[in-house]
Amino acid sequence: VRVVVLASGTGSLLQSLIAAAVGDYPARIVAVGVDRDCAAVAHAESADIPAFRVALREYPDRDAWDRALTAAVDAHQPDLIVSAGFMKILGPEFMGRFGGRIINTHPALLPSFPGAHAVPDALAYGVKVTGSTVHLVDSGVDTGPVLAQEPVVVLEDDDESSLHERIKTVERRLLVDVIAAVATRGVVSDGRKAVIPSDRT
Numbered sequence: 001v002r003v004v005v006l007a008s009g010t011g012s013l014l015q016s017l018i019a020a021a022v023g024d025y026p027a028r029i030v031a032v033g034v035d036r037d038c039a040a041v042a043h044a045e046s047a048d049i050p051a052f053r054v055a056l057r058e059y060p061d062r063d064a065w066d067r068a069l070t071a072a073v074d075a076h077q078p079d080l081i082v083s084a085g086f087m088k089i090l091g092p093e094f095m096g097r098f099g100g101r102i103i104n105t106h107p108a109l110l111p112s113f114p115g116a117h118a119v120p121d122a123l124a125y126g127v128k129v130t131g132s133t134v135h136l137v138d139s140g141v142d143t144g145p146v147l148a149q150e151p152v153v154v155l156e157d158d159d160e161s162s163l164h165e166r167i168k169t170v171e172r173r174l175l176v177d178v179i180a181a182v183a184t185r186g187v188v189s190d191g192r193k194a195v196i197p198s199d200r201t
């Protein structure tokens with residue numbers, strides 16, 4: 001199964017995927033796409049994985065960026081797209097082309113704390129438990145059907161970075177496991193629910 005990973009940040013999730021996608025792991029990362037210069041490019045290159053950058057600011061408008069990103073990803077003929085800290089909302093062209101095969105990871109237990117500041121929002125709210133969500137991307141922001149979740153306890157002395165790091169530790173494992181499951185058994189999603197069949201009878 002051919003996977004294109006989209007990243008924007010430190011790329012630690014990408015690094016976990018690169019480390020896992022070897023041997024008989026049922027998926028291979030065929031390319032990495034970024035929307036800005038970021039560490040993810042270096043991780044891709046050091047693993048001999050082609051990386052491409054489609055930066056919003058280099059396009060006249062969002063539609064042009066959406067089309068360019070769709071074409072850049074399509075060129076790699078992916079079966080699955082994984083958004084691993086890609087901090088842009090995917091556009092209608094992209095969703096039209098790849099919808100239903102885009103997986104995102106979010107550092108909170110959706111539907112709690114959607115958006116780009118999930119970890120500080122959870123801390124500010126004072127929750128005792130937050131966590132990681134892996135979900136299918138739909139046209140909303142962090143609203144797609146949930147594939148997997150795992151709780152992470154918030155500690156008394158947590159700050160954003162300590163909590164986010166603990167969540168990322170869970171995310172890295174959860175994302176690797178979900179991609180392997182989807183790659184081997186697919187996803188059945190109808191509306192709100194998405195199910196990875198437990199096995200193919």
Ligand code: GRF
Pocket residue numbers: 008009010011012013014084085086105106107168171
């Ligand atoms: C992850 O926590 C992901 O859920 C969020 O951004 C973070 C990316 O981390 N969207 P990294 O750039 O892979 O280290």
